Every structure is written in C-alpha cells, then in structure tokens.
Amino acid sequence: MLRFLYRFQGKLEIGADVPLTVELDRSSPVPLYYQLAQAIEASIRDGELAPGDRFENELALAKRLSLSRPTTRRAIQELVDKGLLVRKRGVGTQVVQNPVHRRVELTSLFDDLARAGQEPTTTLLEYQVGPPEEEVARELNLALDREVVSIRRLRCANGEPLAVMTNYLPVEIAPDAEELESNGLYQSLRARGVHIRLARQRIGARGASRAEAQLLDEKPNAPLLTMARTAFDDSGAAVEFGNHCYRASRYYFDTTLVDR
Amino acid sequence: MLRFLYRFQGKLEIGADVPLTVELDRSSPVPLYYQLAQAIEASIRDGELAPGDRFENELALAKRLSLSRPTTRRAIQELVDKGLLVRKRGVGTQVVQNPVHRRVELTSLFDDLARAGQEPTTTLLEYQVGPPEEEVARELNLALDREVVSIRRLRCANGEPLAVMTNYLPVEIAPDAEELESNGLYQSLRARGVHIRLARQRIGARGASRAEAQLLDEKPNAPLLTMARTAFDDSGAAVEFGNHCYRASRYYFDTTLVDR
DNA sequence: GAGTGGTCTAGACCACCTC
C-alpha cells in the first residue's frame, strides 16, 4: 500500500523560533492528533522547544500541517494534560519550566521496573482460594459466598526487596501460581483478556510489622509507603483489590496535577 | 419535556431505562458540555444511573438534547476522565462499580479541610528571606543570587496537629506573614493574581525527626507521609516549591488513574 | 483592534464488537 509522507519545514515566525518539524503519516493507523502530540513532546524533551518558549498558535500550526483546528487542538490539549504545556486565553501557549518528569500512568510496578531496566523478580509467598473477607467483598463488589484468590508476593528489583504485595481477585479470572512468578499481575490478566481501564488508589504510610520488616530487610516499625488499589476493567467491573507496602527508602510516587 | 420509557418483556438489554433528565441553559456562560457532565454526574451519584448500567449512546443523547455530537461526546469524556464512566468500542458506555470517591484535584490542604468542615488553623513557625538553597533554586528555576522566602507552618485540623509544611517562593510574590496565619498559601497567592495551574508531586514516606515528632504529637521515628511539590502558574513558571510531612495516622492521598 | 484560546455545529468515514 502506498504511504504518503508529508514533510513541513516551518518558517521561523513568532517571537522566539519554532523549529518544530513534524512528519505526519496519514496512512498510519496511529491517530493524527497522537502523532502530532508525540512530535511536539519530542521537540520539548530534545530541547528544540525550550521552557518558557511561546508555542506556535493553533490556527497557524493547523494551517501549516494541513490539519483541522480540532485535531491540532487535541494534540496540544494532550500535552497540557500531561503537564508539558500551559495555555492562557488571549495570550498563548507556553512550554512549562523544568519539563523533566513522567507522570504516573496506569501501569504495574513490574512493567515500570522492567522498562527502567531494573530486573524485577517475584516470589510467591501465598496463594489460596476461599471466601472473601468483608473489606475485600466490599471493594470487589462481590457477594460473600463467591470465592476469591488471595495472593501475597514479594517483589524485588536487582535482587533487593522492594515491596510486599497482597492482592485479591475473583477466582474466575485469577492467574495460576506459576504464572505469577515470572510475570506481573496485570500482564497475566491482559493475557487472559482482562483489560484494566481504571484504578483508584489510596496512598498512605505506616510502620512495618515484624514480618514485613524481615521480608523487606528493614527494621520493625521502619516507615513503609502503602498503596491500596481497586482496579476496574473496561466494563466497569471491579477485578482486583490490592494492598501494597513499599520500602520508603527505595520508592516514591510521582504525580502531576493539572487545573482544567 | 416529554419522557419516553420503553418496557421490555424479555431480558432487559438496551440500557433498560434511561431516566436521565437534563435541563440545559443555553444562555448561561457555563459551557454546555459542562452542564451536561454535571447533570450526568448528579444522576450517577443520586443512584438514578446505577453501577453497571448501560448508558444512552452518544448519538441518541445528542439528538435528544439537541446538541452536536462533539459537545455530547466531550461531556461524556469528562466523566470517563473522572473515573465514573467506562467506554468500550463497539459496545457502549457503562457506569463504573462503586463510584464513591473524589479524585485529587489541584487544591490546597487548607481548602480541602475547610470544605470538609474540618476547621483548619495555621501556626507560622518560621518566615525568612534569603538566597535559596541549591535544591530550591533548581526546583524554582531561579538564579542563586535571587531571594526567596522560606516559610514553615504547622497545620492543624480541629485543633489536632496534621502536617508540617515548608515552602519556598520567589520574594516578589510571597504573601505576608500575617496573611499566612489566617489563609491557605494558594488562597493568598490567588489574591495576589498568581494562578496555580499545574503541580508535580512526589509522594513518599519516612520516619519523623525529633523536632517533627514534637510538633505533630507523635513519637520520634513515627511514620510520616511526605509530599514534595513544585507548582507552576499559567505562564509555565515555577512559583512555589514545598516539602510537606503529614501524620500517617491521620492523612492519605486518594487518586484515580484512567487509561486513555 | 488584533490575536489568542474556548466553545460549538453538522456533518463524514472508519474500526471494533456483538448478533
């Protein structure tokens, strides 16, 4: 199949300088707004667009790239939501200072570690099937006579213990014990056709119990970062509830908040 | 307004019943998509739309309300981003189970407490002007010869100590000492025309120092929930950097993650 | 007044899921 590549070289216009080069592939299945957002993000991360720079305005950019305004707008909005750009009505769009970060996405710890080249490993501490505790039944929206699988795992990165994770899943969708030793939980669920779409997290802290301290190579009562998470699939049903404890000395959460 | 109810004898398939009544005020300055989003959200919270219910499809809703599809779509998308609805291509839109929560918005602790009727009070522990430490200069993107105001406050709720907060601001925009005793920091900044638009937060945990323990009525080494936050205004400039420590026994963060 | 982003319309075609 033919593939059309459009290459635009922007003239330098507004105030500073807009060296934004964008290649859009209109035959690709990747949405145009996404292609454009990626290109702009790359320009920012590469330093072609410096923090504080004024950004080419919507109409001009749309015209230059032969895109409609809504499509261009959506690409820009994507980056505003990511915290890389800021817009002010009547003024313009600017690159945020210090745009070095990535926000917390809906990813698993396992994937995060693997992507960072941290060599994640998992030890299965417990795997049992039975009726849910009251809290678990409430979080998963299950009747008390349904069966759930309880999983307790120790996650290490580069051989160092990092977190103790307890998870509860309806028995119908729970992965096998062996699978959990080699893959992340979400990875296993994905392979079974369960797509996590949304999660609610409560992040807190507490002191380590004696057992937790031993597992994590910390002293009893050492500060732990805790996360309780309920995850929902693409039909809105709760599919997983978990209590995780991280060594505070080796882990933190990074989030970005945007006012819209 | 007319309301059509469809009754099926067999299995209830399509959305069963959509009692969604919406009144739109086209002369209001409030955007239509926002009015609609609010109405839907109210229906969910009131239980008119139950968890798991299928939602009326975009096209039908748009036609019924005499709105364009993009406007209708945007309202729905708003609620998807909030974690109240889930969409699946080719299938439809459904209400998420257990939609009881509010997500972390870009708000200040002071405002949150006040809204929850928790009677916040602030004690100013320190207020001084001088050159920034290296970390602060880096976070605020300031030269080392610029002056910053360092603020240290104890925040209580209902008379109980809750958090120790250390903040750094460029001297030009810093509120007075007196102002900080009666208002929140963000409230004071807003009054000075500074609009926080974006914040990056790192959430972790550690043990309390002796001084912190004393201020917070905890034992030394008690677990504290920590947040380091850099805030940016609507021109993308860093305006505030803060280190906050919360009593883990009395505070946690609640977040929602959505896969888009 | 000029320029910017914010909202809105009325269509179109496509990809995906279920029947």
Place this chain on the structure above:
DNA sequence: AGGTGGTCTAGACCACTCT
C-alpha cells in the same frame, strides 16, 4: 449486518488579554 465509539473536517462565534 447493525450499532457502538474513535477520529477528522471546515467552518462559526465568543471571551479574554495585550497594545
């Protein structure tokens, strides 16, 4: 095959900010 959401177009009018 029919219905759903996902993407895209080519305009329009308005509100806000800066000069």
